[in-house]
Amino acid sequence: MSKKLLIIEDDRSLNQMLQLHFEESGFTVAGAFSCHEALALLKTSAFDLVLLDQQLPDGTGLELLTTIHAQDDHQSVIMMTGQHDLELAIEAIKAGAADFVHKPVKTEALQLVADRVLENRRLAREVEALRPSDDDTLQQREMIGRSAAMLQVSKEIALCAGSGAPVHISGESGTGKEVVARLIHAHSGLHGPFVPINCAAIVDTLLESELFGHEKGAFTGATSRKQGKFELAQDGTLFLDEIGELAQPLQAKLLRTLQEQVYERVGGTQLITTNARVISATNRDLFAEARAGRFREDLVYRLKVVSIHMPPLRERPEDIPLLTAALMKKIAAKIHKPSLAVTDAALAELGAYHWPGNVRELENLLTQAMVHARSGALTPDLLLLQRQPPPGHSNNQGSQENTPLADMQQAPLKTMDEVEAWHIQRVLDHTGGHKGKSCEILGISRPALDRKIKKYDLTVVQK
Secondary structure, three states: OOOEEEEEOOOHHHHHHHHHHHHHOOOEEEEEOOHHHHHHHHHHOOOOEEEEEOEEOOEEHHHHHHHHHHHOOOOOEEEEEOOOOHHHHHHHHHOOOOEEEEOOOOHHHHHHHHHHHHHHHHHHHHHHHHOOOOOOOOOOOOOOOOOHHHHHHHHHHHHHHHHOOOEEEEOOOOOOHHHHHHHHHHOOOOOOOEEEEEOOOOOHHHHHHHHHOEOOOOOOOOOOOEOOHHHHOOOOEEEEEOHHHOOHHHHHHHHHHHHHOEEOOEOOOOOEEOOOEEEEEEOOOHHHHHHOOOOOHHHHHHHOOEEEEOOOHHHOHHHHHHHHHHHHHHHHHHHOOOOOEEOHHHHHHHHHOOOOOHHHHHHHHHHHHHHHOOOOEEOHHHHHHHHOOOOOOOOOOOOHHHOOHHHHHHOOOOOHHHHHHHHHHHHHHHOOOOHHHHHHHHOOOHHHHHHHHHHHOOOOOOO
C-alpha cells in the first residue's frame, strides 16, 4: 500500500517538483501552499508523513507544526528551511519534528530522510503494540503440548498462517487462544505488528475509539487525534479477543470494515484504508449467539473464514506434566523462588482434575502452591490450598468445592454455561467477593465479570 505524503511549500515549482519525485517513488502525494490549505487537508485526510516549509505566506512552519501536533501528536513531520539557524532546528525538534533539512533540497537525500522517518514510525508502532500488558499471562510466545489435539492445532496453524485469510479461534477461557493467534502472525510473513485488544475489557462507549481511533474534539476529553488498533495493525495482525462481547452497533461497523477494507475514525469523515489481517477469538458459539439475536450472522461468516478450535485442558491430560514444568519455571522467575520438583502423587491429582479454568487456572494454582511451599517439592497438600473454601464458608453451589480433585471427574456432565457459572462462583468465594482479585484470577475485565454475575445470578458475599 502506498504511503500518503503532504507537501506544505509555498514555492509552487519546488512543491510540484517534490510531488513528482515522491509520486514516482510510490507515494500518494497532496500539496498545500499555505497554513490554511494544509490544516484543511489534515482535517479531512490522514497522512503518513508531512514535509513542512518554515516560511509560509500566512504563518511559520514552526507555528503550524505546533498546531499539527496539538491535533495529532503521532503525526510525522519533516521541517524544511532555507535558514541555517541552529536554534530554529532545536526548536523544531523540541516541537516534535521528526527531522530537519536545509534548502536547497536534494531530492535523493530528502528521500532517504523520509524513508528513515517512516521506518522509525513503523518500528515505534510495533514496539507500542508489542509492549506487554498488565494481564499478559501464561504462554505468550509458545504452545506447549504433544497431545494429538495440540498437534492438530499446530497443523492448522501451519496451513492458514500464510493465507492472509481471517481466522477465528474458539475454545474455553484460559486455553491459550492468544498463543495461537501470535503463532499464526509469527509464521504469516507479515511485516507489521501483532496488535491485541480484548473486546470484553473495555466499556462499549470507548471500544469504538480503541478500535478505529478518533479525531480531536470527537468527544469530551479527545484533546488530540488518536490512532486506533486497526491503524496500529497496518501491514500486520489485529487480534480481537472475546469478540462475542462486541456490542451490535460495533458489529455493524466491523462488518463494513472487513467487507470494504475501509473505516472512519470516531468523529471523522475521511475513509481510511486498512490491510490488517483480523484474527478473532471467543469462548462462545457465535452461530448460537446469532440464532439468539445477539450477534450478526453475516459477521460470523466474515470472521470464520478459517476456524481453529483450542481443546480444553481436561481433553489433553498428557500435556499437564509439560505445562506444569514450563509454568513453574516461569512462576519461579516471577516470584523469585526456586522451582519445585513435582511428586508423582501431585501429578496424579493434576491429571485427574477437570480444569474448568484450563491453563490459566493451572497457572494460578501452581503460583499459590509455590508461594506456600516450604520444601523443594510440589505435593498434593499444596494443591489442597486452592480448592478449600474460605474458613466458615458454606458453598451454595453444592459440595464439589470440598471434593478432592480426583473426584471431580465423577460429577455429572454439565453445559459450558454451568461450568463457567460454577467456576466464577468458586473464584468469587475464594477471594471473599473481591472483584478485583477475581478478575485477576479469571483473566477478564471488571465489566465482563459484572455481566457474568448478572447473567448467572451469582452470589457475591464480601468478607
